[in-house]
Amino acid sequence: MKIGYLGPKGTFTEEAAIKLKKFEKCKLLSFDSIVEVLDAVDKNKIDKGVVPIENSIEGSVGITLDLLAFEYNLCIYREIIIPINHCLITNKGVKLSDIEVICSHPHSLAQCRKFIEKLGLKIRSFQSTAAAAKFIKGKLNYAAIAPKRAAKLYNLHVIQENIQDYKNNFTRFIVVAKRDHEFTGDDKTSIVFSLEDKPGRLYEVLKEFAKRNINLTKIESRPLKLGLGRYIFFLDFEGHRKENKIVDVLDAVSKKTHFMKILGSYPISKIYESNSLKK
Amino acid sequence: MKIGYLGPKGTFTEEAAIKLKKFEKCKLLSFDSIVEVLDAVDKNKIDKGVVPIENSIEGSVGITLDLLAFEYNLCIYREIIIPINHCLITNKGVKLSDIEVICSHPHSLAQCRKFIEKLGLKIRSFQSTAAAAKFIKGKLNYAAIAPKRAAKLYNLHVIQENIQDYKNNFTRFIVVAKRDHEFTGDDKTSIVFSLEDKPGRLYEVLKEFAKRNINLTKIESRPLKLGLGRYIFFLDFEGHRKENKIVDVLDAVSKKTHFMKILGSYPISKIYESNSLKK
Numbered sequence: 001m002k003i004g005y006l007g008p009k010g011t012f013t014e015e016a017a018i019k020l021k022k023f024e025k026c027k028l029l030s031f032d033s034i035v036e037v038l039d040a041v042d043k044n045k046i047d048k049g050v051v052p053i054e055n056s057i058e059g060s061v062g063i064t065l066d067l068l069a070f071e072y073n074l075c076i077y078r079e080i081i082i083p084i085n086h087c088l089i090t091n092k093g094v095k096l097s098d099i100e101v102i103c104s105h106p107h108s109l110a111q112c113r114k115f116i117e118k119l120g121l122k123i124r125s126f127q128s129t130a131a132a133a134k135f136i137k138g139k140l141n142y143a144a145i146a147p148k149r150a151a152k153l154y155n156l157h158v159i160q161e162n163i164q165d166y167k168n169n170f171t172r173f174i175v176v177a178k179r180d181h182e183f184t185g186d187d188k189t190s191i192v193f194s195l196e197d198k199p200g201r202l203y204e205v206l207k208e209f210a211k212r213n214i215n216l217t218k219i220e221s222r223p224l225k226l227g228l229g230r231y232i233f234f235l236d237f238e239g240h241r242k243e244n245k246i247v248d249v250l251d252a253v254s255k256k257t258h259f260m261k262i263l264g265s266y267p268i269s270k271i272y273e274s275n276s277l278k279k
Numbered sequence: 280m281k282i283g284y285l286g287p288k289g290t291f292t293e294e295a296a297i298k299l300k301k302f303e304k305c306k307l308l309s310f311d312s313i314v315e316v317l318d319a320v321d322k323n324k325i326d327k328g329v330v331p332i333e334n335s336i337e338g339s340v341g342i343t344l345d346l347l348a349f350e351y352n353l354c355i356y357r358e359i360i361i362p363i364n365h366c367l368i369t370n371k372g373v374k375l376s377d378i379e380v381i382c383s384h385p386h387s388l389a390q391c392r393k394f395i396e397k398l399g400l401k402i403r404s405f406q407s408t409a410a411a412a413k414f415i416k417g418k419l420n421y422a423a424i425a426p427k428r429a430a431k432l433y434n435l436h437v438i439q440e441n442i443q444d445y446k447n448n449f450t451r452f453i454v455v456a457k458r459d460h461e462f463t464g465d466d467k468t469s470i471v472f473s474l475e476d477k478p479g480r481l482y483e484v485l486k487e488f489a490k491r492n493i494n495l496t497k498i499e500s501r502p503l504k505l506g507l508g509r510y511i512f513f514l515d516f517e518g519h520r521k522e523n524k525i526v527d528v529l530d531a532v533s534k535k536t537h538f539m540k541i542l543g544s545y546p547i548s549k550i551y552e553s554n555s556l557k558k
Contacts, residue, residue, distance in 0.1 A: 035392075035396075054502075055502070056502050056504065056505075057502055057504050058502070059341050059501050062337060062338050063389065063392075106385050106404065110342065113314075113342075117314075123406070125404035125405070125406075126404070127404075166504045168504065168505055199488075199493070199494045200485075200488075200489035200492075202485060202495070202498065203482065203485035203486060203488070203489040204489075206479075206481060206482040206485060207482055209478075209479075209482070210479035210483075213478060214478070215478045216481070218500075218510075219481065219500050221497075221499050221500065223333075223334070223335050223336055223338050225447065231497075231498070
């Protein structure tokens, strides 16, 4: 089994992909972008792909949602949630006061905004946290924000852990495949839909869930790309699409939406310990 | 009147700020970040501030929403919507085939993703489109994605216009102030709220709008920063908070939410022509 992930090595996505080894024997392959991971699954070059979809502080990863909604007919096979420990990483011997520029992925920079402002550092964006860590190698006035594992990979030094502005910082990753997961009894379903441009339409859809007492775990709007004010909605709720109650609600919702796509049913994730360094 | 905006000169936000001169005599001041603009309004260093809030392709600007919801008690005084014309900008004499690296703000890079992939270019992120344009000066294998105005400011060359992947690319900017706008008869109101963690709560809130036939123009969820699955909602709807029907719905909604804040009422914007070069 080949599993692709948003690389390079040393990112939080690799950490999520490593968790998959608990479930199945697999070989991990690193890809340069989210679209390349999804494309490789679509073209059967790999069996599954791991990409980030949502962070508890920064919100959704727009590109992942858009690709699932508009460009690929892929399913969500599993979700993986890991706590994010942003580390301040430097070359060995560098002190906090030596740092002038801080490098990381824009999401990580945003999650550590207050920390960075307090130190008055210049920021520089990179494609991944690991690319930022690699870049600072040998540059004594630079620091990177990246996972612990990146420090180990590039022989750098962690000078402070958990520098993110908010506690409760988790990222949810999804495992994308050609089919979704079988029923386990503790499942979640993800759908995406758009509405006619009339008042009260979203209310009508949510009513179908409320009257069946189905718990929504996520609602997210994204632009429909037809101009401002037109949205596509991503909804996650408890239950598997093979359960009667869910079959029923999906049928009702499909009648009240302009477009609806079932992204898949899959087991509800526990939160995993972030301990990839021990592996 | 002093008006601050997310600079530097040559960004789309400056273009939006220039539109304000239609409404009032003002002096424009450039700031380095969204938080600095809002902070200057809060501390009475400037009268108003212009920041981006939403793009029709990329979605909301998370930091603007978060600062309004969690960190400042500021009002939305006006909205400004402009069409986005992403230009491919190079040094004079450079051909498309010479370009190896493309530089821009992450949002602009995302909006031109397919264009960039087709050319197989390496990407590099900058704090603003204008900073990217400034950076490529004299670098013959580099191009920037930025507004026309940036090419003029830095004496560069536009080799292709409207390179964004989707038509209907508009950005909505807000003018932030200490108070909102008086009633004009063609207004919109923005609120932000959080809900108790029980099924059906969002449905209950939307019901209040549906039963009064109030048109929602935007709904957006953002993480509440208390862990995955807890959200704060941003809602825009037609009407001014001084109209009876709106007073009534706000009262009903405040009783059904855990927390609610009125961000302000302001005139509904037309879409402005993007012609700042002519100014």
